[in-house]
Amino acid sequence: MSSRIFQSIVLQMKDCSDRAVGVIDEQGTVVACNDLPCIGEKWSNVAAMLATEQDALVVNNGYTFKTLPGWNGQFDYAAFVRGEDEQAALICSMAVIALNGAKTYYEEKHDKATFVKNILCDNILLGDIYVRAKELHFVSEVSRAVILVRQLGTPDVAAIDVISGLFPDRQNDYVLSISETDVALVKQLGENADSREVQKIAQTVQEALTRELGIKTVVGVGTIVNHVRDLARAYKEAQVAIDVGKVFDTERSIINYENLGIGRLIYQLPTTLCEMFLQEVFKKNPIDALDQETLFTINKFFENNLNVSETARKLFVHRNTLVYRLEKIKKLTGLDLREFDDAITFNVALMVKKYLVSRGIDS
Numbered sequence: 001m002s003s004r005i006f007q008s009i010v011l012q013m014k015d016c017s018d019r020a021v022g023v024i025d026e027q028g029t030v031v032a033c034n035d036l037p038c039i040g041e042k043w044s045n046v047a048a049m050l051a052t053e054q055d056a057l058v059v060n061n062g063y064t065f066k067t068l069p070g071w072n073g074q075f076d077y078a079a080f081v082r083g084e085d086e087q088a089a090l091i092c093s094m095a096v097i098a099l100n101g102a103k104t105y106y107e108e109k110h111d112k113a114t115f116v117k118n119i120l121c122d123n124i125l126l127g128d129i130y131v132r133a134k135e136l137h138f139v140s141e142v143s144r145a146v147i148l149v150r151q152l153g154t155p156d157v158a159a160i161d162v163i164s165g166l167f168p169d170r171q172n173d174y175v176l177s178i179s180e181t182d183v184a185l186v187k188q189l190g191e192n193a194d195s196r197e198v199q200k201i202a203q204t205v206q207e208a209l210t211r212e213l214g215i216k217t218v219v220g221v222g223t224i225v226n227h228v229r230d231l232a233r234a235y236k237e238a239q240v241a242i243d244v245g246k247v248f249d250t251e252r253s254i255i256n257y258e259n260l261g262i263g264r265l266i267y268q269l270p271t272t273l274c275e276m277f278l279q280e281v282f283k284k285n286p287i288d289a290l291d292q293e294t295l296f297t298i299n300k301f302f303e304n305n306l307n308v309s310e311t312a313r314k315l316f317v318h319r320n321t322l323v324y325r326l327e328k329i330k331k332l333t334g335l336d337l338r339e340f341d342d343a344i345t346f347n348v349a350l351m352v353k354k355y356l357v358s359r360g361i362d363s
Helices: 003-013 044-052 084-110 110-120 126-135 159-166 197-215 228-248 262-267 271-281 294-304 309-315 319-333 340-358
Strands: 021-025 030-033 058-062 063-067 077-082 144-152 174-178 182-188 218-220 255-256
Touching: 003 021, 003 030, 003 084, 021 044, 021 084, 044 058, 044 063, 044 077, 063 084, 077 084, 110 126, 110 174, 110 182, 126 228, 144 159, 144 197, 144 228, 159 174, 159 182, 159 197, 182 197, 182 228, 197 218, 197 255, 218 228, 228 255, 228 262, 228 340, 255 340, 262 340, 271 340, 294 309, 294 319, 294 340, 309 319
Parallel strands: 218 255
Antiparallel strands: 021 030, 021 077, 058 063, 063 077, 144 182, 144 218, 174 182
């Protein structure tokens, strides 16, 4: 916090009162005062008293003191007025209101966490990022990852506190409330960090929330970025990971953007183009003509890398039975899943169908 902001306020108060008005920090040092010789003096005994008397007027050695609201109820600054009478108490209370307004404005403008949140939400121009980073002494070029935690069901406001407790380094790691359900973690990484390390961090966060709050979450992980300007991209990737995973990978609760594969491409296609694709692939019969047992067989065939013998073993059926089913699918759809190209086409078609259903289009 810049003492110049406080000094500007208390100097203006000099025109309204003949009392000395000033501000001390948590160490008891006078950081601003309209009685200039007082600046720099240290009143350690007063700081100790104020630490235990939050939000109360404290009288000591001819002065009246009152703390300014701080983060998490912590005392970081206090206003003081010379005198111990009722007028001193009134002026001190009014000074707290004025000084706290200036303090809040300054923190909103210069706080690092707010700076990071503005980058994630695209609330700051690219050119301003470099200027603000320099003002805040924010390290721009370092490896960071963005992890987005989305609560499922009834959200719990304590989730941000749990995550903050896991990452106490407020100078390098930032836990930000994005919405009622979403919390973003911007984690600074070591030089040789990779996606596996980020995956472990995401898993730690999810396990802590389940253990301490009993809430169910889905976590999206963006790619590692090496510059602060790329945090917005990493955040969008984490959002896409959650959205795409909800459609194509419903079994996993931690989804990494790097592992989305072709699902990421399909998710960005226009729905009209997807409908045209399905009509072109399934000219004989629509995909809905396949029953659940057939679809289950197809998925098992894909899981076993188009290996007929291995798939038959996993399905507990004779090899010839599986071959018969594959022939039946070929007659219905015109696609032979034993052929690599046809198998790819069919697998993509299944994913496109899932995407359309997720958009409320059942064609």
